[in-house]
Amino acid sequence: MSFDCSVLTMFPEAFPGPLGVSLIGTAWREQGLWSLETVDIRGFSKDKRGFLDDTPAGGGPGQVMRADVIASALDSVERRGRPLLYMSARGKPLTQARVHEWSRGPGLIVLCGRFEGVDQRVLDARGFEEVAVGDAVLAGGEAAALVAIEACVRLVPGVLGQAESLSEESFEDGLLEHPQYTRPRTFEGLDIPEVLLSGHHADIRKWRQGMRQETTRKQRPDLWDRLPANQQAKGDKARKD
Numbered sequence: 001m002s003f004d005c006s007v008l009t010m011f012p013e014a015f016p017g018p019l020g021v022s023l024i025g026t027a028w029r030e031q032g033l034w035s036l037e038t039v040d041i042r043g044f045s046k047d048k049r050g051f052l053d054d055t056p057a058g059g060g061p062g063q064v065m066r067a068d069v070i071a072s073a074l075d076s077v078e079r080r081g082r083p084l085l086y087m088s089a090r091g092k093p094l095t096q097a098r099v100h101e102w103s104r105g106p107g108l109i110v111l112c113g114r115f116e117g118v119d120q121r122v123l124d125a126r127g128f129e130e131v132a133v134g135d136a137v138l139a140g141g142e143a144a145a146l147v148a149i150e151a152c153v154r155l156v157p158g159v160l161g162q163a164e165s166l167s168e169e170s171f172e173d174g175l176l177e178h179p180q181y182t183r184p185r186t187f188e189g190l191d192i193p194e195v196l197l198s199g200h201h202a203d204i205r206k207w208r209q210g211m212r213q214e215t216t217r218k219q220r221p222d223l224w225d226r227l228p229a230n231q232q233a234k235g236d237k238a239r240k241d
Helices: 022-029 067-075 096-103 120-126 142-153 201-219 221-226 229-240
Strands: 003-009 034-040 084-093 107-112 129-132
Touching: 003 067, 003 142, 022 034, 022 142, 067 107, 067 120, 084 142, 096 142, 107 142, 129 142, 201 221
Parallel strands: 003 034, 003 107, 084 107, 084 129
Antiparallel strands: none
16 A cells, blocks of 8 residues: 655645655655655635735734635545644654654645744644654745655655664664764774674674664763663663673
């Protein structure tokens, strides 16, 4: 069964972007493991000039995308049980756990906002989930939509080919990924860690796990603090060893 993505946007030309290249692009165009359609919101404006926004109620700068136009665009898409996402800086953070949940479903319907945002009434009435890809404000939701879709599609069975390659990635067990190295053996005075060249797989696994814990503790103390105490203790032991 295909993982089907529909994107409601003012700028359909922004897609597929990076979704159309490499293994993910092949899985879409050649293998049919997932699909992508764009819906141009501007086509649903009843204004003869094509306007789909208006001034904010209560005053203030900028424009707000109209609820009736968004609703019409959404109604043109067959939902088929797919969750509705609205990419918004005020949304809940995009997490790997949420991505896993979505990737096991039939697909996504993603709304890309512009201007000052979207009339809250259509978000509430239609049950959109607001999702943020980081603590930063973008000019529109298209870039964020690409991130959310790619995060899901890469988990669809068969897209990346090697399921085992996903098991030690960042966030899969609450930890960040370990550093990676390849040839040449020495680069600008820096060597590949000797343990990775030793051929001792148990030692390599232990080193990688220790580095995942160390990297998480330094780079994302917020993640480290949320780990169970026994997992932190194993990390402390690995660093001492």
